[in-house]
Structures are given as C-alpha cells and as structure tokens.
Amino acid sequence: MLEQLLIFTRGGLILWTCKELGNALKGSPIDTLIRSCLLEERSGAASYNYDAPGAAYTLKWTFHNELGLVFVAVYQRILHLLYVDDLLAMVKQEFSQIYDPKRMSYSDFDETFRQLKKEAEARAEDLKRSKQVVGKSLNNSKKQGHMQKAGFEGVTNNKSSESNSSNDSEDGDDRKGRKLENGHSNGNYVHNEESKFNGRANGRENGSSNAGAFDVNKLQKLRAKGGKKTEPAVSKGSKAEPKKKITKKNRVWDDSPPQAKLDFTDSVGENGDNIEVVAADHGESMMDKEEIFSSESEGEEDEEVGKDSKPETKKKGWFSSMFQSIAGKANLEKSDLEPALRALKDRLMTKNVAEEIAEKLCESVAASLEGKKLASFTRISSTVQAAMEEALVRILTPRRSIDILRDVHAAKEQGKPYVVVFVGVNGVGKSTNLAKVAYWLLQHQVSVMMAACDTFRSGAVEQLRTHARRLQIPIFEKGYEKDPAIVAKEAIQEATHNGSDVVLVDTAGRMQDNEPLMRALSKLIYLNNPDLVLFVGEALVGNDAVDQLSKFNQKLADLSPSPNPRLIDGILLTKFDTIDDKVGAALSMVYISGAPVMFVGCGQSYTDLKKLNVKSIVKTLLK
Incomplete structure (x- = not known):
C-alpha cells in the first residue's frame, strides 16, 4: 500500500499531498531524503531506503526541472509496489498542466490522483497477469518439448534395437559384446569412430609412420641434433669467460670515539628538567591565513569539454549544437x-576521483x-559545466559549523574538556597532524593535552x-x-582535573577490514563519547578512499552497542x-561519508x- 505522495518545489514549499492516504509516517523520511540525496547530489539513484525504529520505507522520486517541482512517493519496503514509477510519471504529467507558480492550493487534484492511481494499479495487474501467462506457456512448451524428445528417443531406440538385432544375427556374439560395452543404440558407428581415434593415438605413441599421421621419431631426432649443436657453444663460452669471484672489502672503522648520545629528539635531562622549546620558532599556522583565490572565469573551459569528447561525436554534433546555442532548445x-x-x-x-562517485x-x-529548456546563445557543454560546478560546490561546502575554537x-x-579522536588507516600521519592541530590551538591560547592511546604499534x-x-x-600515557x-577515559579525567581545554586522542592505525x-x-x-571524531586520510588515494571511509563508518555502526552509534564527524586530509x-x-x-x-x-x-x-x-577538478 502506498503510504504517501507529495509534490513540493525545490525551495521546500509543499504544494499537494494525498489526503486519502494520510498515513502518519514514522520518523522523517522526506527530510532525510532531501538531506541525504537531493542536497548531496545523489538524485540520480533509482530509490532510497529509509530505516528508523519501527519503520522501513522505500522512497522514489522524479523531477520536473523546467518547473522546479519534486514528486516523491513513500511506501513500505516489504511491499515492492510495481506501479509506483508509472504513477509518478502520470502524476508529473497531469500536475504540470495545472501548475501555477502563484497558486498555493490544489485540492481539485485529489480526484485526478485517484483516477491515476487506479489506472496505474490496473496496468501493473495486467502486466503481472501477462507475465504469469507467458510463464505458463513457457512451462507448457518445455513439457511438450520433453515429451516429444522422449517419444523421439523411444522411436529411435526401437529402430536401433531392430537394426542391432539384425546385425547381431549377422556378426555373432562379438558384435553384441561391443554394443553392450559402448552403451549406445548405434554401437556400430561409435565403435568405428573410437577405433579410428584409438588407432591414431596408438600410432603416435608407438612412433609408427601411418598415412596421415605425424611421425614423432623425426621430431625427436631434430631435437637431439639441435641439442648437440647448442651444447658445445655453451661449454666454450663457459671456458672462455670464467666468472670472477667477488670478495667483500674489509670495512674501515673510524678511530674517533662514538658520540655519547644519538637520540637528538630527547631534549630532557635525567631529572626531567631543561626542556627546550622549539615550537615558538615555527611562526604562524597556515590555518589563520586566508588563501587568495582568483574567481576569474576562463573562456577556454567549454572548448576543453569539446576536446575531451570523442572526435566522431564532435563532428556529428557541431552544427546542431551551434544552432541550438543560437535558437535555443525546447527541452x-x-x-x-x-x-x-x-x-x-x-x-x-x-x-583522482573514484569512478563510482564520478558516475553518480x-x-x-x-x-x-x-527536461530543462536551453537558453538562447548557450551551449550544452557550458550548461553541463555550470551544473557540475554548482553540484561540486554544494557537496564540498560544509553543511554544519566547523569552527572548532567556538566549540572549545x-x-x-560547561566545565569539561573538548575531546578529539584521530582515527585512520596505517601510515597516513595521524600523530604528526595531531601535533599540527595542537600547535594551532596553542596559538589561540587554548591549553592542550595529548593522550597516547596507540598502545599497539611499537614506538x-x-x-x-617527542611532539x-x-x-x-x-x-598522558x-x-x-x-x-x-x-x-x-583516564586521560579525559586527568584533563578535567588539571583544567585542560582540549584532549587530543591518538589511536592506532588500522585497516578497515581488521x-x-x-x-x-x-x-x-562509545565509552568516551568524544566531541569530534576525525578521520585522517591521505590525499593520494583514489578508489580506496571510498572503501576506507564506507567500511570505517559501517564497522563503527555495526560494532557499537549504542542504538545511535557515533560515526566520522570530519576529515583531515x-x-x-x-x-x-x-x-x-x-x-x-566527502561524498561517501557526508x-x-x-x-x-x-x-x-x-x-x-x-x-x-x-x-x-572545484576549479582544479574542472580545468
């Protein structure tokens, strides 16, 4: 049963909902669809599955891009309604004819929707029946084929038995024995073929020179001659150029006494004093410097799109694209x-964008x-370029505040420290970048404490x-x-007691499948409930980034005892x-994790x- 059908604008204004359905949806599937699919450029998917306590919905949607309308149908996932796609297409067609941007109420559309729903259900039922009829006819044809095959085999068996009986009377017991050994009704034919094959095989094994067979003896003689010719050459070469024995030279050690201390990273004396502060010499962190970016538009971008396309496509569509750019295209x-x-x-x-994400x-x-109308003097390539640029900006722009200083x-x-946990795979630089974040926080007069929670890796x-x-x-270690x-947990308690503002928790590197x-x-x-979970990832990875982040989130969700597990909150690249x-x-x-x-x-x-x-x-991705 269809739970709900809504029509709303891209701005979020609801124009019409089905009053007959009127079912109270559990959770917020529509809001989740807008946040997770429409705003994150995942609208190319066929459907979206929404899970909530006591609810499991499937949502399907379609757009009317020229009018800026969105049509969404919600139904129970277990039902697998076949008519939803057809119903959305019909509703889209009918509603677009009566839509007026100045109009807010569409109560007269209720009767139209009722008729469209009945028509879509009838079509789905007819399609289901036709499939059942086709399935039955196929089964019947298969049964008839088996019966005909069985009857044909019976006839051939009878004929073969008659022929075999006549042959048995002529050839005696020897022919009967061959027939029983072959296990075929036409034993004479099979026996002749097998005898020919066995004769050829025996001829090859014995090296006999039968007519039409390959003589193996000649091949063996040629190989023997070739081996005799090559052996002396090898022996001559070995005698002419004997291998020289390489001897290892003796190592010459320096007579100067070894240095008393080789660990230059440890600047602390035996009593734990005399700490040398090096951080003050590094200067201002780049986090506080505004990067200057030139927003000048490049006129060559459209030409590059045409260059990247295939030559035959470019030749075929050049005149038509130029004509469409001048006159405009209907849709x-x-x-x-x-x-x-x-x-x-x-x-x-x-x-270096993952192929799956580029496709989506x-x-x-x-x-x-x-379905959108192409404006005059506008090329399709430039329209697609602008739409892709807008989509990339929407994806990469944070949808929540990332001001850590304000959160600190x-x-x-509230009288508690701000806890940040650094997670990621092996060798991406978690400890080094944790120190960079600590240095940036120190410049803003924030007291920081490190927690050495990587108790797995040596060193x-x-x-x-050292940091x-x-x-x-x-x-804290x-x-x-x-x-x-x-x-x-003990580090957070210590920070609370000492009055530290931030606790940076270093964790062990781990693969997503461990x-x-x-x-x-x-x-x-789960035990410490940190304020921020930072995933540290390399900028060098391509397709592996999708696997790392998706499996990290999946494992954190599956292995957490909480019904609302904490997932990755941010990324450090x-x-x-x-x-x-x-x-x-x-x-x-960003696309795979949000x-x-x-x-x-x-x-x-x-x-x-x-x-x-x-x-x-965005400019680098599209240039």
Whole structure:
C-alpha cells in the first residue's frame, strides 16, 4: 500500500499531498531524503531506503526541472509496489498542466490522483497477469518439448534395437559384446569412430609412420641434433669467460670515539628538567591565513569539454549544437547531455576521483538538467559545466559549523574538556597532524593535552612524547598493551582535573577490514563519547578512499552497542602538497561519508595545516 505522495518545489514549499492516504509516517523520511540525496547530489539513484525504529520505507522520486517541482512517493519496503514509477510519471504529467507558480492550493487534484492511481494499479495487474501467462506457456512448451524428445528417443531406440538385432544375427556374439560395452543404440558407428581415434593415438605413441599421421621419431631426432649443436657453444663460452669471484672489502672503522648520545629528539635531562622549546620558532599556522583565490572565469573551459569528447561525436554534433546555442532548445534530453557528461566524467577520474562517485555525479547532473529548456546563445557543454560546478560546490561546502575554537569555548563554559579522536588507516600521519592541530590551538591560547592511546604499534608512545616535549604540552600515557578505551577515559579525567581545554586522542592505525582493532576503536568512541571524531586520510588515494571511509563508518555502526552509534564527524586530509592537481580524494571522501574536510595537511612542519578552499578545489577538478 502506498503510504504517501507529495509534490513540493525545490525551495521546500509543499504544494499537494494525498489526503486519502494520510498515513502518519514514522520518523522523517522526506527530510532525510532531501538531506541525504537531493542536497548531496545523489538524485540520480533509482530509490532510497529509509530505516528508523519501527519503520522501513522505500522512497522514489522524479523531477520536473523546467518547473522546479519534486514528486516523491513513500511506501513500505516489504511491499515492492510495481506501479509506483508509472504513477509518478502520470502524476508529473497531469500536475504540470495545472501548475501555477502563484497558486498555493490544489485540492481539485485529489480526484485526478485517484483516477491515476487506479489506472496505474490496473496496468501493473495486467502486466503481472501477462507475465504469469507467458510463464505458463513457457512451462507448457518445455513439457511438450520433453515429451516429444522422449517419444523421439523411444522411436529411435526401437529402430536401433531392430537394426542391432539384425546385425547381431549377422556378426555373432562379438558384435553384441561391443554394443553392450559402448552403451549406445548405434554401437556400430561409435565403435568405428573410437577405433579410428584409438588407432591414431596408438600410432603416435608407438612412433609408427601411418598415412596421415605425424611421425614423432623425426621430431625427436631434430631435437637431439639441435641439442648437440647448442651444447658445445655453451661449454666454450663457459671456458672462455670464467666468472670472477667477488670478495667483500674489509670495512674501515673510524678511530674517533662514538658520540655519547644519538637520540637528538630527547631534549630532557635525567631529572626531567631543561626542556627546550622549539615550537615558538615555527611562526604562524597556515590555518589563520586566508588563501587568495582568483574567481576569474576562463573562456577556454567549454572548448576543453569539446576536446575531451570523442572526435566522431564532435563532428556529428557541431552544427546542431551551434544552432541550438543560437535558437535555443525546447527541452534537453539525456542523449543531448551524454557527450558533455562523458567528457566531465573522464576529467574527474583523471583528477583522482573514484569512478563510482564520478558516475553518480554525472547521473545526478543529468537528472537535474533533463527536461530543462536551453537558453538562447548557450551551449550544452557550458550548461553541463555550470551544473557540475554548482553540484561540486554544494557537496564540498560544509553543511554544519566547523569552527572548532567556538566549540572549545562552549565546552569550557560547561566545565569539561573538548575531546578529539584521530582515527585512520596505517601510515597516513595521524600523530604528526595531531601535533599540527595542537600547535594551532596553542596559538589561540587554548591549553592542550595529548593522550597516547596507540598502545599497539611499537614506538607510537615515544613519537607522541617527542611532539609533546617540542610543543611543551602535557601528555598522558600508560605504555603499551593497555586498553586504549581505558587510557582515553583516564586521560579525559586527568584533563578535567588539571583544567585542560582540549584532549587530543591518538589511536592506532588500522585497516578497515581488521575487525578486532575496529571493535576496540568502536569501544573507545562509545565509552568516551568524544566531541569530534576525525578521520585522517591521505590525499593520494583514489578508489580506496571510498572503501576506507564506507567500511570505517559501517564497522563503527555495526560494532557499537549504542542504538545511535557515533560515526566520522570530519576529515583531515594529509600529504596535500604531494598530489599536484590530483585533488579528487577530497571529493570522494566527502561524498561517501557526508563529513566535511576540516583540516588539510600540506607539509612537514607544525605550521603546515590549512583550511580547504572549496572554490580552488572545484576549479582544479574542472580545468
């Protein structure tokens, strides 16, 4: 049964809902659809599954892009209604004829919808019956075919038995024995074929020179001759150029006495004093510097889209596209958009965007442009380019506040520290970028404490201790082989007692498929309830970014004992200075998780941390 059907504008104004259905939806499926699909450029999908306590809905939708209308149908997922797509198409066609932008009430559409619903249900029922009839006819034809085959085999068996009986009388018991061994009704034919085959095989094995057979003896003689010719050459070469024995030279050691101390990172004396502060010499963090971006439009972008497309497509559509740009086109069709979308997809993939995400983005842009009227003196490629740029800006722009300093002061007013947990796979630079974030917070007069919760990797505690000594901030550590969740909890208690404003929790690197470590991470997040869960990822990854983030979120959701598990809140993108223009990992990570990029690491010093410039990223992706 259909639960609800709504018609609303892209601005969010509801124009009509079905009063007959009038079912109270559990949860907020429409709001979730708008946030998760329509605003995140996932509208190219066929449907959306909404899960809530006691509710499991399937939502399907369609657009009228020229009028700016959205049509959404909601029904129970278990029902699998076949007429919903047909009903949405008919409702879209009928409602667009009576739509008036100045009109707010459409109560007269109730009767029209009732008739359309009956018609769609009747079509679906007829289609179901026709499929059943076709299925029955196919089954009957199969049965008849089996019966005919069985009857034909019976006739052939009788004929073969008669022929075999006559042959048995002529050839005697020897022929009967061959027939029984072959197991076929036409034993004479099979026996002759097998005898021919066996004769050829025997001839090859015995090396006999039968007519039409290959003589193996000749091949063996040729091989033997070839081996005799090559052997002396090899032996001559070995005698002429004997291998020289390589002897290892003796190592010459320096007579100077060894240095008393090789660990230059440890600047603390035996009594724990004399701490050397190095952080003050690094200067201002790049987080507080505004990046200048030139928003000048480049006229060559449209030409590049045409260059990326295939030559035959360009030759075929040049005159028609020029004519459409001058005269305008009534309505854009999917076939008109495909060449430009194909070029954009290839361009995004060359910039390290995952193929799956590039495909979904193009589908979403096609869904938002299909049916729109092309303005005069406007090319299709430029229209598609503008729509893609708008979609990328909407995806990369954070949908919530990412001002950590404001959140830190809000937590301080409540008398508790602001807790940030750094998670990610192995070797992405979690500890180094944690130190960069600590340095940036120190410049804003925020007291920071580090928590060494990487109790798995050897040297992790010493690495974080080195950063803490250089930055002259406290560190909470309990050594190795301890429960990281308990270590983090004790660190937060210590920070509350000492009055620290922020606790930065360093965790062990783990692959997304390592269930024991993912279970330990889920326990740490559940037990301590941090204010921010930062996923540290490399800017070098492409398709692997989708797998990492999706599985991290999935494991955190599955392994958490809470009904409302905490997922990844933000992204810290590292090694951004090594990728040149391959900035697609930022788009892939944001698209797959919905979390914003809060920090970008772009170097090895403490100051090399900055914000993500959305306009710069979009321009780089599309140039």
